[in-house]
Structure formats: structure tokens, C-alpha cells
Amino acid sequence: MKKITLNIDDKEIIVEEGMTILQVARGAGIDIPTLCYHEKLEPYGVCRLCLVEIGTPPKTRLVVSCVYPAADGLVVKTKSERVIQTRKMLSVQAILLAIKFPIILSFNFWLNLANERSIMPQ
Numbered sequence: 001m002k003k004i005t006l007n008i009d010d011k012e013i014i015v016e017e018g019m020t021i022l023q024v025a026r027g028a029g030i031d032i033p034t035l036c037y038h039e040k041l042e043p044y045g046v047c048r049l050c051l052v053e054i055g056t057p058p059k060t061r062l063v064v065s066c067v068y069p070a071a072d073g074l075v076v077k078t079k080s081e082r083v084i085q086t087r088k089m090l091s092v093q094a095i096l097l098a099i100k101f102p103i104i105l106s107f108n109f110w111l112n113l114a115n116e117r118s119i120m121p122q
């Protein structure tokens with residue numbers, strides 16, 4: 001299988017083609033938070049918590065690392081300001097959504113994302 005080289009957080013990584021950015025990062029010991037991803041299941045890419053920034057300034061964009069394929073020459077930032085701010089916004093959205101849907105609230109509580117009593121409607 002063909003080898004590719006990508007750069008994640010200024011670290012050059014050589015892997016076989018066919019992996020996602022998340023798989024490559026984890027293999028290199030780089031942590032990317034996930035919620036809906038599980039290695040034994042088909043990636044779904046719905047929570048977007050695993051997003052990362054790809055490209056070089058000024059041409060960068062956010063992609064979902066659990067489904068985005070690793071490619072030769074790809075430059076990835078997992079902890080840029082844009083990534084951190086967007087992850088925070090997604091977390092807040094998840095908590096607000098949980099107020100409407102108690103099952104999600106329970107899930108967030110289980111993950112320690114929210115204090116169930118403080119955000120439950122009275």
C-alpha cells in the first residue's frame with residue numbers, strides 16, 4: 001500500500017494511505033476529542049467535536065477528522081484558536097439542545113458536559 005506523509009501539529013507523520021485524520025493523529029499520540037466516534041463502528045461524523053483545521057493560512061478550513069481522509073502533504077492543526085473556539089461553540093449547542101431533549105441531557109450529564117439540575121427548565 002502507498003505511503004503518505006502529512007503534518008499534524010508540526011509533526012511529520014508517515015502512514016499508509018486509506019486512514020482518516022483521526023486515526024493518524026491517534027496513532028501518533030495526538031489527542032482529538034470525539035463523541036460519536038467509536039473505532040468498532042462505521043464513522044458517522046455527526047457531533048463534529050473532532051473537527052480540525054486543514055491547509056495553510058490564509059487558505060484553511062475546518063473538517064471532521066473522523067471521516068476526513070488523510071492525504072499526502074496535508075497540514076493539520078488540532079488545537080488552533082479557530083478549532084478551540086468552534087469546539088466550545090459546539091459544546092454549548094449540545095447543552096442547549098439537551099434542554100429540549102432530555103435524553104441528550106442525560107447523555108451530556110453522563111459525560112460531565114453539563115450539570116443536569118442547573119440547566120433543566122423549571
Ligand code: FES
Pocket residue numbers: 033034035036037044045046047048049050051064065066067
Ligand atoms: S467524533 Fe463525532 S463527528 Fe467525529
